[in-house]
Amino acid sequence: MQLHQAVSAVEYLLSNGVQPENIQIVGDSAGGNLALALLSHMLHPLDNIPPITPTKAFAGMYIMSPWVRLSTDSDPSSDNNNTDVVTEAVLKECASVVLDSLPEYLSSYIEPSLAQEGWFRGAHTYIERFLITVGDKECMHDNVTEFAHRFQRENKETRFEIQPDGVHDDPFLDFIVSQPKLGVLTPVIVDWIHEGLNNLN
Numbered sequence: 001m002q003l004h005q006a007v008s009a010v011e012y013l014l015s016n017g018v019q020p021e022n023i024q025i026v027g028d029s030a031g032g033n034l035a036l037a038l039l040s041h042m043l044h045p046l047d048n049i050p051p052i053t054p055t056k057a058f059a060g061m062y063i064m065s066p067w068v069r070l071s072t073d074s075d076p077s078s079d080n081n082n083t084d085v086v087t088e089a090v091l092k093e094c095a096s097v098v099l100d101s102l103p104e105y106l107s108s109y110i111e112p113s114l115a116q117e118g119w120f121r122g123a124h125t126y127i128e129r130f131l132i133t134v135g136d137k138e139c140m141h142d143n144v145t146e147f148a149h150r151f152q153r154e155n156k157e158t159r160f161e162i163q164p165d166g167v168h169d170d171p172f173l174d175f176i177v178s179q180p181k182l183g184v185l186t187p188v189i190v191d192w193i194h195e196g197l198n199n200l201n
Contacts, residue, residue: 003109004049006038011050020054024196025061025127028169029086030094032066036112040119042126046109057124060196062131062189065138065168068113068147070095083137086168091139113147121154130158131192133185135166161188 013023027035038052039061045051070091081088098110108115123130132151134144141162148160163170163185171186 001049002034003037003041003046006034007041007049007052010038010052014054020056020058021128022059024059024193026063026193027066028064028172030067032063033068033110033112035061035063036066036068037109039123039127040109040112040115043120043122044108052126054126058127060129060131060193061127062133062193064133064171064189065135065140066112066132066144066147067091067140068111069140069143070099070111071114080137080139080141084135084139084167086139088139113143113150118154120151123151123155124157128157129196130155131161131189132158133161133163133171133189135163135168135170135185137165138168140168159192161185 010023010025014020025035025038027033041049042052102110108119112119130151132144132148134141134148138144145160145162148158152158152160163183166183166185167173170183171189174182174186
């Protein structure tokens with residue numbers, strides 16, 4: 001299970017002397033979903049997976065274009081279906097694989113936007129600061145925006161940024177296709193992560 005692997009990776013760092021305040025957790029798309037599942041496990045430990053018990057809060061968590069709702073009855077930004085690099089049909093096909101035979105008790109871990117009110121309250125006990133980003137031309141734009149605003153209500157030290165004309169995982173394109181000019185979101189991400197590094201002891 002991916003969550004078990006993520007927990008093992010974090011525990012490996014901690015057991016080898018890396019201080020939690022020197023760790024920033026980052027994930028994009030399905031990786032953003034996994035990062036949120038990791039956070040859910042910190043807040044609501046699952047019985048069959050070892051708990052994460054850091055001595056201090058982790059430095060930060062950044063999730064880019066996170067997959068926050070998988071259900072096929074979700075309402076992605078359908079107007080963006082002709083502009084995004086990940087279409088509504090692709091999202092539904094991938095979701096059907098993930099949700100197949102998913103136990104109901106895991107739904108809040110896999111579909112964070114459907115978690116009960118207050119599910120992420122107290123996240124700053126484990127992670128100091130959060131950054132959530134999405135492009136406004138993504139099929140997942142509406143779902144991510146709704147989730148981010150709810151997350152901000154429960155965790156004040158959360159920054160949410162929308163990239164104008166941005167598609168899914170848009171900042172990656174600055175490097176994959178060697179854009180002559182960086183998108184507006186890329187410097188925001190770099191500065192935010194750098195700020196976390198500057199706070200290292």
